Amino acid sequence: MTSKETLIPDSTNNPVGASLLAQAPDQATSPLNDTPHSRAGSLPQGITGPSLEFTEVSLTLGRTPILDKVTFQVQPGSVHALVGPNGGGKSSLIKTLLGQMPHQGQLSLHWPGEPGTIGYVPQALEFDRGLPMTVDDFMAAMCQRRPAFLGLSKHYAGAIGEALERVGMQDKRKRRMGALSGGERQRVLLAQGLIPAPQLLVLDEPMSALDEAGIQVFERLLTDWRAAGITVLWIEHDLEAVGRLADRVTGLNRRVLFDATPQQALTPERLLTLFSTHPRSAV
Template sequence: MSGPAVRFDAVGLKLGGVEILRDVNLSVAGGAIHCLIGPNGGGKTSLVRCLLGQMPHTGNIEVDWGENRTIGYVPQFLDFDKALPVTVSDFMAMVCQKRRPAFLGLNKSNRRLSDAALDRVGLNGKRKSKLGSLSGGERQRVLFAQALIPSPALLVLDEPMTSMDEVGAAVFVNIIRELAADGV
């Protein structure tokens, strides 16, 4: 199994009259690890957001999907009020459940998915912890766990190792290697 290939053809982006991206042409093979490297403010996150459909752009972005048309996404950081009484489990419920309100908690099948994802990133013991009490690296691992829940064919990571310590970084790298071996 191999994840989808992605092709950027003459992609451009302007924000407030400022040209952020111009004539980006790029082909990304499926089932492999690829990295965008560039200076701060160089448009990497903007290109990712174009791929995710979050930014209006010119040109064309094509994704050669197979049967699984699911994207997992880990943003650079989670911007939220740290004083909110949201636990890791509450956050995972918001991600997992489409029809059931998050305040009712996870149903059994989603609880298993959430626990497996948190366990995979080494945070199952933090389910009852307040999201705002976690370190920046632990919050990144929670975001990574939520991106794994839909079993994505394409995993898009935007500076995912921001604030991670050595242990978190090692967990992250191992999971990425496993996913790549599985064709994600």
């Protein structure tokens, strides 16, 4: 099956979020510390997600450099964690991938077949907690074209019910969003990221508000996504969880300081370099 490449081009000359489809080029030179996996054109059976390539991606807001020639790869069907200090550019890099911020350099997605669906789970949900919006109302607003005040459409009702069941929120569908705990709202955000079923899932600190039960739900979902061959790009501050659950870890503090397996990446020396105020050379 011919692989496909979606390019998010250098936005100095192109509109933000512009994309095109082309046959994937030959394997580019890899910045990784070990041998990269095969590209989308020769994926193992069962892989449904794309590979991602960030090539010298830079971002400057005003006179402040946010990203400095960020280059790394995300292998298809893997759980790839982004770690680093607050203000180190992790969320900004995600926003460039989603076409929400201007950048220089190139981002490309190599799909195993036709381009699929990208799911996104933000770090938090900002809304007026006084609104009479139930969990079902929120899911309808996020997941279907039909106006939420008309209720769930038959087309999405089953998928929404299944997603809420997977995150343990099926019994709270009629509760107001403003009455939920922070962890419960985070579970609802995880549920909306599952509709429609994604092949690439982008997670921005999904564990930040979860309680112990919610963390168990998230870890079970992560196991399911890996088994389904979905590519996951995951921003996370919980380094213990990253060490247990990620296939690969990129340390980002304005630029890439390391990119390796969790065992190679999460060493005291590398973490000290990563979380220092002024990043030094990569180790």
